[in-house]
Amino acid sequence: MTINAEFAKGLWEHNPVLRQLLGMCPVLAVTTSAMNGVGMGLATTFVLTCASLMISLLRKLIPGQVRIASFIVVIATFVTIVDLTMKAKFPEMSQSLGAFIPLIVVNCVILGRAEAFASKNNPGRAVVDALGMGLGFTASLTTLGSIRELLGNGTLFGVQVMPNQFVPWIVMILPAGAFLTLGLMLGAYNKFNHRREEAALRTARLAAAAKGV
Amino acid sequence: MELFGIFLTAALINNFVLSQFLGICPFIGVSGKLSAATSMGMATTFVMVMAAMVTFLIRQYILAPLGLDFLQTVSFILVIASLVQFVEMVIKKVSKPLYRSLGIYLPLITTNCAIMGLCLFAAMRHYSFFQSLVFALGAGVGFTLAIVLMAGIREELELADIPRSLRGAGITMVVAGTLALGFMGFAGMKF
Numbered sequence: 001m002t003i004n005a006e007f008a009k010g011l012w013e014h015n016p017v018l019r020q021l022l023g024m025c026p027v028l029a030v031t032t033s034a035m036n037g038v039g040m041g042l043a044t045t046f047v048l049t050c051a052s053l054m055i056s057l058l059r060k061l062i063p064g065q066v067r068i069a070s071f072i073v074v075i076a077t078f079v080t081i082v083d084l085t086m087k088a089k090f091p092e093m094s095q096s097l098g099a100f101i102p103l104i105v106v107n108c109v110i111l112g113r114a115e116a117f118a119s120k121n122n123p124g125r126a127v128v129d130a131l132g133m134g135l136g137f138t139a140s141l142t143t144l145g146s147i148r149e150l151l152g153n154g155t156l157f158g159v160q161v162m163p164n165q166f167v168p169w170i171v172m173i174l175p176a177g178a179f180l181t182l183g184l185m186l187g188a189y190n191k192f193n194h195r196r197e198e199a200a201l202r203t204a205r206l207a208a209a210a211k212g213v
Numbered sequence: 214m215e216l217f218g219i220f221l222t223a224a225l226i227n228n229f230v231l232s233q234f235l236g237i238c239p240f241i242g243v244s245g246k247l248s249a250a251t252s253m254g255m256a257t258t259f260v261m262v263m264a265a266m267v268t269f270l271i272r273q274y275i276l277a278p279l280g281l282d283f284l285q286t287v288s289f290i291l292v293i294a295s296l297v298q299f300v301e302m303v304i305k306k307v308s309k310p311l312y313r314s315l316g317i318y319l320p321l322i323t324t325n326c327a328i329m330g331l332c333l334f335a336a337m338r339h340y341s342f343f344q345s346l347v348f349a350l351g352a353g354v355g356f357t358l359a360i361v362l363m364a365g366i367r368e369e370l371e372l373a374d375i376p377r378s379l380r381g382a383g384i385t386m387v388v389a390g391t392l393a394l395g396f397m398g399f400a401g402m403k404f
Contacts, residue, residue, distance in 0.1 A: 021241060021382050025326045029234035068320070069294055076287040084283065099333045102286045106324040108238055175232045176393040183379070183386030190378035 003128055010132030016109045017140035018189040023109040026100050027141055028178040034157050037145030039093045041138025043086065043101060047078045048110050048137075049130040052118040054078075056126035059119045071114045072105070079105045109137060140185075147181055148172045216347045219340075223351030226402055229327050230359035231393040236327030240360055241385055249314045250364035251357070256304065256319070258353025260296050261328055265349035267292050268332040269342055289332045290323075297323045327356055362392060 001009075016022045023044070030040045054074050055062075062070045083101045086094040094101060104110070113133055118126040149155055152172030154162035162168075171177045229235045236257070243253045268289050276282055301319050305312045312319070322328065331352050335345040366388055375384050 022238075024237035024241065025234050028237060068323070069291070072290050072294055072323070073287060076290050080283060080286050083286065099330055099337065102333055103235075103326050103329055105286055105290055106326045106329045108321065108324050111324050171394070174393075174397065175234065176390045176397065178234070179386050179390030179393055183383050183390060186383040186386060187376070187379040190383065194378060 003125070006125055007128050007132040010129065010134070010136040011139065012136070014133075015136045015140060015189075016112075016133050017137060018186060020109075020112070022112050023107045023137065024182075026103065026107060027144065028175070028182060030097055030100050031141055031145040031148055031178060032173050033149045033153070033155075034142055034145040036093075036096060037141035037143075038138065039090075040097055040100065041134070041141040043082050043097075044104055044107060044109065044137055045131070045134025047075065047082055047104050047107075048113060048134045049127055050078045051075045051110055052113055052126040052130035053123055055114045055118040056121060056123040062119070067119065068111070068115070071111060071119075075110050075114070076105045109133060144178075144181060144185060147185075148177055152177060216343065219344055220347050220351035220354075221402065223348050224355035224358065225396070225399040228355045228359060228396050228399075229330070229352045230356055231389065231396045233330070235330040236325050236356055238321065239325060240356075240363060240389070241382060242321075243315070244360050244363040244367055244385070246314070247361065247364045247368060250360045252311050253315060254353070254357025254360050256300055256315070257322060257325060257327065257356055258350070260293070260300055260322055261331055261349045261353045261356075262346065263296050264289075264293050264328050264332055265335055265345045266342070267296070269335065269340075269345045272336055273342075285333075285336065289329060293328050293332070294323045327352065359392070363389065366392075 010016065014020060017024070017027050026040050026044070030036045051071070051074050055071055058070075058074075079102060082104065083094075086097075086101055113130060117129050121129070146156055149157075150161060151169045154160060154166050154168050169177070172181065223229065227233055230237065230240050239253055239257070244250050271288055271292065272285070276285060276288065297320065300322070301312075304315070304319065331349055335348055340348055363385070367385065370384065370388070379387070
């Protein structure tokens with residue numbers, strides 16, 4: 001697989017949220033606004049990239065039996081760095097994300113990529129893979145956050161978008177709205193992929209028929 | 214009464230899965246069968262109670278006196294990882310079929326944010342030993358309740374005609390949304 005494909009697969013084809021269903025807890029919990037989605041996504045991307053690089057560099061040194069524990073310690077170290085940095089530099093963001101910053105440590109996207117990719121590939125590929133996955137994660141969070149903020153509050157990134165007559169759907173900001181929106185987003189993602197598969201199949205069939213004639 | 218309040222708040226009003234979004238992965242992954250869901254709930258509850266007790270002791274007697282609070286995340290996750298390893302060995306020894314049906318989700322209890330979240334919340338709210346214990350018990354009961362409810366609904370859903378794109382995780386999310394709406398009813402309870 002080329003480096004470009006390695007990067008791109010995280011964005012759509014193997015999107016960690018929409019396809020692999022990993023890291024669902026922060027996806028649902030912090031996406032009450034688009035800005036929160038961006039913040040959480042970037043924090044996760046940072047931890048994912050640093051941890052992937054570190055684990056890839058250490059992959060020959062870490063014994064197989066204790067690898068999960070070692071990965072977790074590496075991840076936890078970077079999470080602590082992010083947590084303390086956010087508290088110092090972006091206290092507001094840190095406040096609104098709350099316990100979900102230290103909880104990045106148990107985000108299965110990160111451990112999943114460490115186990116499935118970084119521990120088996122060289123540092124360059126591991127970083128590219130991590131960046132792709134991280135940005136795919138950020139994009140999904142931002143989309144979900146935007147939809148919920150727009151319908152639940154009438155704003156987007158804090159700017160009033162909906163007309164004044166619009167009555168906000170409070171439920172979108174509440175937990176129930178998170179589940180519903182994500183469920184429908186998954187449906188839309190699958191629908192799009194099914195359409196594309198069918199179209200590809202039809203083209204292939206037409207090509208085969210043309211060849212037969 | 215205060216302990217009872219903590220228990221009910223964790224189990225129903227602020228249900229860990231349906232209103233705090235903790236432990237969603239097993240909630241989606243293991244809720245296909247009622248029996249597996251029940252044992253997952255039990256295993257998680259057990260790890261939660263143990264983790265709450267051990268992390269309380271670590272916080273109170275090691276991290277706080279030495280001023281090492283910044284090591285909280287690292288030390289908590291290590292405690293949880295070793296507890297999960299222990300539970301895995303016990304289940305493997307006691308019941309092979311159960312071990313097989315839980316599959317990959319058993320070691321993944323380590324990365325179940327419900328457990329880590331529980332320890333962090335208990336630390337943030339400065340709960341005492343017994344408060345942490347009751348909090349963990351409530352959270353475990355709430356998690357078990359949510360996952361068992363979900364498994365029951367999904368067993369029924371198997372016969373339903375669902376649009377192709379929504380099959381699997383999509384419809385599970387929508388059902389979870391409806392459950393979450395239902396659990397909002399508990400928000401009126403005050404202690």
